[in-house]
Amino acid sequence: MAKPRRKSATAPLRWTHANTLIKGLMADRRYNTALLIGAGIYFGLRIGDILQLRWDQIQSDQFVVKEGKTGKERMVDVHGNFLKLARRVGGQLKISADYPGLVFVHQxxxxxxxxxxxxxxxxxxxxxxxxxxxxxSQNASSHTLRKTFGRRIYENNGQSEHALILLSHIFGHRDIGVTRRYIGLTQETISSAYLSL
Structure with a gap:
């Protein structure tokens, strides 16, 4: 009998590393991948929802997405830095801001x-x-980007319980304990306990 496959945990990136990655991709004209990374860290959406984004959505100030997993609609405000990135890429690829085509297609x-x-x-x-x-990055994947978004929100909101409640709502987690584990806080606390002896 085969052993059950064990899921490997992912960890968030440092915000500076994520932005350095986007800059490198842009410099090397890997525009679509730069947008993929940017959408992951700025929107905090599941990858299935990111892959359904259209050019007219990502080049606007906000858009509504129907989450594939939950079926719920969610309003996403587009951060100015991501908006600049999307418009720059759109300009490079000669894609108008109102083009309703999918962003993440085969290149x-x-x-x-x-x-x-x-x-x-x-x-x-x-x-x-x-x-x-x-x-x-530990087990790099789309979860790494979503966790990077979560970690950034947590840090920019004073590493508070309020930030965890907010993230729990954004991620659709049942409680903040799940959110705490998701963005890697539980493991950090355990590691700190060992090192405090």
């Missing part, structure tokens, strides 16, 4: 522009980008 000339890339393909792009630019 090959013969690729299907009516269908987004798969979650597997998105995670492969993320892993390749991390490896290419020397970003060290």
């Amino acid at each position: 090959r000339s013969d690729g299907n522009r009516e269908k987004s890339i798969s979650v597997t393909a998105a995670n492969k792009r993320i892993r390749n980008a991390f490896a290419t630019y020397g970003i060290d």
Whole structure:
């Protein structure tokens, strides 16, 4: 009988590392991957929802997304830094701000522009980008980006219980204990306990 496959935990990136990665991707004209990383860290959406984003959504001040997992609608405000990135990429690729096409499609000339890339393909792009630019991350994937978003919100809101409640609501977690584990706080607390002896 085969052993059950164990899930590997992911960890958030430092915000500066995530932004350095985006800058490197832009400099190397890997625009679509830069947008993928940016959408992950600025929106905090699940990868399935990110892959359904359209150009007209990401080049506006806010948009509504229907979450695939929950079926709930969520309003997403687009951060100014991401908006600059999206408009810059749109300009480079000559895509107008009102174009309703999908953002994350196959980049090959013969690729299907009516269908987004798969979650597997998105995670492969993320892993390749991390490896290419020397970003060290435990089990790099789309969860790394979502956790980076969560960690940034937590830190920018004074590392407070209020920030955890807010994130719990954004992520759709049943309680802040799940959120605490999700962004890596529980493991840090345990590690600190060992080191405090």
